């Protein structure tokens with residue numbers, strides 16, 4: 001028996017300081033009495049992650065006498081997680097565990113690099129593993145913790161914890177948080193945090209549930225349902241626990257003005273929960289934003305939430321084609337449902353400042369005609385709104401990934417997360433037209449769409465798009481005028497030298 005108190009380091013590979021998984025595990029470790037350090041990398045997954053930075057992290061881990069390193073990752077982070085892990089393994093003797101969504105969906109391949117993987121919720125499993133390793137006890141038999149011995153993977157049951165209230169709130173003990181800057185590890189202070197998006201926007205992020213009742217084929221939730229079944233899958237925090245976190249953050253950082261609640265689909269909760277939340281949130285005097293599913297918005301709910309402080313939300317269309325939306329993405333709402341919801345929201349334009357609509361492009365199942373439908377839907381939405389355009393990425397174990405494999409559909413390497421710049425879409429004319437719909441008049445968008453197959457339509461579009469990208473917004477009348485002038489010029493009689 002030893003009294004050694006374990007020291008752990010948790011590393012987030014996210015591009016911002018938002019990482020609920022890491023913060024929840026950090027607070028559970030603290031509650032269990034472990035020494036905790038949290039390191040934030042905050043770089044885009046595609047930014048180069050150099051050896052010097054990895055070396056600096058390895059040195060920092062040794063200085064801190066860390067017993068166990070935990071790295072949290074999504075599938076886009078696999079390459080940098082591998083580089084960092086291999087450096088730690090070469091330069092130190094500290095074991096490394098991977099957790100987060102990628103470790104949950106693909107634990108077997110993660111074990112090619114990591115010493116351990118966490119295949120479900122990490123709060124209890126990570127604390128238990130750290131305690132056992134620090135006490136030099138055997139690590140086997142811990143729920144969610146898998147590892148290899150003599151080439152064989154030792155698996156334990158995967159578990160999700162149903163009572164989210166049993167966890168302390170996400171960790172913001174800044175004096176033990178660190179950040180990577182100029183290839184060195186620095187203490188993270190309030191100043192750095194405030195200058196990092198989203199705090200520069202005076203916005204704080206939180207999450208009040210885990211899971212989603214829908215089953216969109218491209219989404220990780222389809223994999224989760226398969227692994228964990230319905231029983232533990234959808235979990236909600238109590239309003240009191242959520243509000244005590246929000247009030248605590250406002251007290252600690254009074255400059256926070258807006259709370260972004262990042263639940264997959266906030267409004268799936270019962271009406272009683274939403275009413276209690278609205279009444280209690282209103283007292284904070286702050287505003288909030290949500291991710292919502294179009295089918296869950298009703299007039300009564302919008303009235304209540306706006307009264308409580310709702311100022312913006314993000315909602316998925318994904319595709320305006322019923323064939324794609326229902327048939328390929330398995331969306332539970334029809335395109336018409338989506339249109340009805342946007343019409344309802346139009347009535348609240350003066351009070352909802354931010355409306356973001358998610359759209360997916362670069363889908364090999366989608367034809368030009370399907371994209372036409374998307375353009376028609378988007379160009380019919382009252383402005384202002386913002387579009388978040390995602391290039392379709394095939395995340396492991398999702399229904400769509402499995403479907404493409406089953407149908408033996410070729411999967412181009414650029415659709416896989418490790419090769420992907422997920423916000424960088426192919427610059428096809430139709431993709432660019434979709435992108436433009438939020439700030440271009442309907443008549444102009446439809447004009448380009450209808451004439452896109454003519455040489456002059458393509459030519460004019462390129463000029464128009466160039467101006468649009470530079471912030472020049474030209475109306476359809478002007479476009480037609482340019483076209484007339486151009487045609488006059490093109491058809492002018494040939495000039496002959498005397």
Ligand code: B12
Pocket residue numbers: 010013014015016018019020021022024025044045069070071072073074075076097098099100101102104105118120121122123126207210211218219220221262263264390395396422
């Ligand atoms: C909030 C959120 C974000 C936030 C913050 C991310 C975060 N990790 O906190 C932001 C806005 C930054 C974000 C961005 C992106 N996201 Co996102 N996001 C989510 C969302 C809605 C919730 C995640 C969450 O916080 N859940 C609650 C926490 C507590 O759960 P958790 O992260 O799973 O953590 C638990 C376990 O995994 C484990 N664990 C986690 N980390 C660690 C670490 C260790 C060491 C251990 C032992 C255990 C462990 O324990 C935790 C607690 O129980 C999920 C949807 C979902 N259903 O998960 C998508 C999701 C994670 N995002 C996704 C994607 C694709 C992205 C983006 C790549 C692009 C995009 N489409 O938005 C970017 C990439 C960011 C970047 N550039 O680095 C995908 C990931 C799919 C995949 N296979 O990787 C998801 C699953 C959504 C989907 N459609 O499928 N996202």
Ligand code: SF4
Pocket residue numbers: 212213214215216219220221222264265293316
């Ligand atoms: S509604 Fe959003 S979070 Fe829910 S399954 Fe669909 S894409 Fe995933």
